[in-house]
Amino acid sequence: xxxxxxxxxxxxxxxxxxxxxxxxxxxxxxxxxxxxxxxxxxxxxxxxxxxxxxxxxxxxxxxxxxxxxxxxxxxxxxxxxxxxxxxxxxxxxxxxxxxxxxxxxxxxxxxxxxxxxxxxxxxxxxxxxxxxxxxxxxxxxxxxxxxxxxxxxxxxxxxxxxxxxxxxxxxxxxxxxxxxxxxxxxxxxxxxxxxxxxxxxxxxxxxxxxxxxxxxxxxxxxxxxxxxxxxxxxxxxxxxxxxxxxxxxxxxxxxxxxxxxxxxxxxxxxxxxxxxxxxxxxxxxxxxxxxxxxxxxxxxxxxxxxxxxxxxxxxxxxxxxxxxxxxxxxxxxxxxxxxxxxxxxxxxxxxxxxxxxxxxxxxxxxxxxxxxxxxxxxxxxxxxxxxxxxxxxxx
Ligand SMILES: *Cc1c(COP(=O)(O)O)cnc(C)c1O
Numbered sequence: 001x002x003x004x005x006x007x008x009x010x011x012x013x014x015x016x017x018x019x020x021x022x023x024x025x026x027x028x029x030x031x032x033x034x035x036x037x038x039x040x041x042x043x044x045x046x047x048x049x050x051x052x053x054x055x056x057x058x059x060x061x062x063x064x065x066x067x068x069x070x071x072x073x074x075x076x077x078x079x080x081x082x083x084x085x086x087x088x089x090x091x092x093x094x095x096x097x098x099x100x101x102x103x104x105x106x107x108x109x110x111x112x113x114x115x116x117x118x119x120x121x122x123x124x125x126x127x128x129x130x131x132x133x134x135x136x137x138x139x140x141x142x143x144x145x146x147x148x149x150x151x152x153x154x155x156x157x158x159x160x161x162x163x164x165x166x167x168x169x170x171x172x173x174x175x176x177x178x179x180x181x182x183x184x185x186x187x188x189x190x191x192x193x194x195x196x197x198x199x200x201x202x203x204x205x206x207x208x209x210x211x212x213x214x215x216x217x218x219x220x221x222x223x224x225x226x227x228x229x230x231x232x233x234x235x236x237x238x239x240x241x242x243x244x245x246x247x248x249x250x251x252x253x254x255x256x257x258x259x260x261x262x263x264x265x266x267x268x269x270x271x272x273x274x275x276x277x278x279x280x281x282x283x284x285x286x287x288x289x290x291x292x293x294x295x296x297x298x299x300x301x302x303x304x305x306x307x308x309x310x311x312x313x314x315x316x317x318x319x320x321x322x323x324x325x326x327x328x329x330x331x332x333x334x335x336x337x338x339x340x341x342x343x344x345x346x347x348x349x350x351x352x353x354x355x356x357x358x359x360x361x362x363x364x365x366x367x368x369x370x371x372x373x374x375x376x377x378x379x380x381x382x383x384x385x386x387x388x389x390x391x392x393x394x395x
Contacts, residue, residue, distance in 0.1 A: 011329055012329065013325070013329045013330070013331050014328075014329055014330045014331065014352070014357060014360065014361075015331050015347070015352055016330055016331060016332050016346055016347050016348065016352055016357065016361055017331045017332050017333035017345060017346075017347050018148045018149075018176070018199075018306055018333040018345045018347050019148070019175075019176065019196070019198050019199040019205075019347060019349060020198035020199070020204065020205050021198065021199060021200070021202055021347060021349035021350040021351060021352040021353075022202070022350070022351045022352045023202065023203070023204065023257075023261075023351065024202060024260075024261070024264055024350075024351045026260050026263075026264060027202060027203055027204075027257050027260045027261050027264070028257075029260075030253075030256040030257045030259070030260035031204060031253050031254070031256060031257040032253075033253065033256050035252060035253060036252055037252075038246075038249050038250040038252055039244070039246070043250070043252055043255070044244055046255055046256070046259055047066075047240050047241065047250075047255070048241070049259055050066075050067060050255060050258060050259050050262065051065050051066055051240065051241060053259065053262035053263065053265075053266060054066070054067065054209050054211065054262065055211070056266065056270075057178060057179060057201070057209070057262060057265065057270075058174075058178070058183065058185045058193060058195075058209070058211045059183055059184035059185050059186055059187065060184075060185040060186045060190075060211050060213075061186060062185070062186070062211045062212060062213055062214065062217075063214065063217070063237075063241070064211065064212040064213075064214075064217040064233065064237055065209075065210070065211040065212075066209075066210065066236060066237060066240040066241070067197070067207040067208060067209045067210070067255070067258060068194075068207070068208040068209075068210055068231070068233075068236060069206070069207065069208075069248060069250060069251055069254075070206070070207075070208050071196055071198070071205050071206065071207075071208060072173075072175035072194065072195060072196030072198075072199075072208050073101075073105075073208075074208045074231065075175075075194030075195065075196065075208025075209065075210040076102065076105060076173050076175070076194045076208070077105050077109075077231055078194070078208075078210060078227075078231040078232075078233055078236075079171055079192040079193075079194050079210055079212065079233075080102075080105050080106050080109045080111075080140075080142065080171065081109045081227040081228060081231050082192070082212070082216075082220040082223075082227055082231075082233050083139075083140050083169050083171055083191060083192060083216060083219070083220070084106060084109040084110055084111040084139070084140055085110065085139075085223055085224070085225050086110030086225055087110065087111075087112060088110070088111050088112065088138075088139040088140065089111070089112050089114070089136050089137065089138040089139055089140075090106045090111035090112065090113050090114070090138050090139065090140045090141070090142060091113075091114050091115075091116060091129070091132050091133055091136055091138040091140075091141045091142070091168070092106055092113055092114070092115050092116070092141075092142045092143070093115075093116050093118075093124050093129055093141070093142070093143040093144075093154070093159070094115050094116065094117045094118070095117065095118035095119065095120060095121075095122060095123070095124055095125075095147060095150065095152060096120050096121075096144065096147035096148075096149040096150040096152065096336075096337075097120075097147075097148075097149035097150075097336040097337040097339075098144045098147055098148055098149055098173060098175070099143070099144045099147060100337065102142050102143075102144060102173055103115050103142075106140070106142055110225070111139075111140065114132055114136050114138070116128050116129045116132045120149070120150050120337075120338060120339060121150045121152065121296040121297060121308070121339075122152065122298070122301070123152055123153070123154070123155065123298075123300075123301040124143070124154055124155065124159065126155065126158050126159070126162070129141075129159065129162055130162050130165070133162050133163070133165070133166045133168065134165075134166060137166055137168075138166070138168045139168060139169065140168055140169045140170075140171055140191070141159070141162070141163045141166075141168045141169070141170050141171070142170075142171040142172075142173070143156075143159050143170070143171075143172055143173070144172075144173040144175075145172050145173060145174045145176070145177040145181075145183065145193075146174070146175075146176035146177035146180075146181065146303050146305065146306065147176075147303075148175070148176045148303075148306050148345070149308070149335070149336045149337060149339060149345070150296055150297060150308050150339070150343075151295070151296055151297045151302060151303045151306045151307050151308035151345070152296075152297045152301045152302070152303065153177075153181070153301055153302065153303050156172065156183075156188055157188065160188040160189055160190070163189075164189060169191035169192070169216055169219075170188070170189065170190050170191050170192075171190070171191055171192045171193070172185075172188075172190055172192070172193045172194075173193075173194065174193045174194065174195045175194070175195050175196045175199060176199050176200065176303070176305060176306060176349070177195075177200070177303075177305075178193075178195035178199075178200060178201060178209065179195075179199070179200030179201040179202070179265055179273065179350065180199070180200030180273070180274065180277040180304060180305040180349060180350070180353070181200075181274055181277060181278075181303070181304055181305070182270075182274055185211055185213075186213075189213075190211075190213065191212065191213050191215070191216040192210065192211065192212045192213070192216055193210065193211050194208055194209070194210040194211075195208065195209045195210070196208055196209070197209065197254065197257075197258050197261070199305070199347075199349045199350065200277065200305055200349045200350050200353075201258065201261050201262065201265065201350060202261045202264065202265070202349070202350030202351045203254070203257045203258045203260075203261035203262075204254060204257050206251055206254040207251070207254050207255070207258050209258075210233075212233065217233075217234075220233060220234065221234055230248065232247075235247045261350070274304075275390070276353055277304040277305050277348065277349075277353050278304040278390065279386075279387050279390040279391065280304070280348045280353045280354065280355060280357075280358055280387065281302065281303065281304030281305060281307065281348055281353075282304070282386050282387075282390060283355065283358050283383040283384070283386045283387040283390075284307055284346065284348060284358045284361070284362075284383060285299075285302060285307055285386075286382040286383050286385070286386040287358065287359075287362040287379040287380060287382050287383035288307065288309050288346075288362070288365075288379070289382070290375075290378050290379040290381075290382040290383075291362065291365065291366055291369065291371055291375065291376075291379045292312070292371075292375075293309045293310065293312065294309065294310040295307060295308070295309050295310075296308040296309065296310060296339075296343055304348070304353075305347060305348055305349045305353065306345060306346070306347050306348075306349070307345070307346045307347075307348075308335075308339070308343040308344070308345050308346075309343060309344050309346065310342065310343055311335075311341070311342060311343060311344060312369070315369065317334060317335075317341050317344070318334075320344075320365075320368050320369070321334060321344070323368045324364055324365065324368060327364070327368075328360070328364040330360070330361060330364055332344050332345065332346050332347075332361075333345035333346070333347065346361065355383075355384075355387055358383050358387075359380050359383065359384075362376065362379045362380055362383060363376055363380065366379060
């Protein structure tokens, strides 16, 4: 380099894509606290706190509950690698991009994968899943709880019943759902669930909360085929909650931040947090429809924290997203896979799920799409009306 580089001062953007979401000031402060060593007794104490907070978030008493160092994908891959022995039959339910990835990861873990597919944008085909489960008799069934590529929610209770019926381990990708919609790992009898820090938990990316039932953990401990070293959950658990034997260098500042994000969630209360996500997701959907846009998912299947909306004919996908970013400092997501160029994905996750953000997005998108001031006003009204009807101690 022939010149010194200027310091980087990122602008404050409104992160309304499919994750990451905005950080609460308390989480940002936690992130910037002095670094401690990963063997410092103070850090080891934090791990116990985080495990307890994560058990509450997952709705579980599982001893094997921790955060894998890595993003959500690392947590999912650690669980899949732990549950699948080479040649094991695995049924994966696929109705979007992340279901497809779950199938790919299961196959790379050595599983003999049967995919049960439903059209992208629709809910799971439960009858097809039940049929496949009875036919294949899989060791593992893997599903995505909140399909972030389409904005569709998975009917987990029904899927759990199918898994119980065929005595399969149920593994759930909760990357987008955890912290934004109800999840009770123990009540559902989940064998394993994995999430990420940067979506509805409102922390920076880099940690993957996961939990595994005692039965699944025992099978993992007894397996004959080794798992990849870095994703070896028993070794990671030994560092987190056992004799703290070194396995890898914990990203300590990310743990400070996750702990603060989880503390904020606990202060808000689980049901209020879920209600907040539901209220603002419904408000956004009403406002978008008032702007004349079509939402991909049917009303009954919609996620509260992620809305996929069809890009109107003749509208330039990239140009709209660029104008939102440059003129309004708002980031939204584009489509993935077969929905690339066909949908925008608007996230209301964690701290981002606030009514002022809904209104700002509707106004900014309305302007970029050249809607009239009246039409924009009506969209904001429609969103406000929906939020009001759902407001119980609304903030
Ligand atoms: C974001 C996401 C992932 C991947 O998580 P990363 O943190 O990007 O690794 C996996 N599954 C779903 C459903 C997601 O939304």
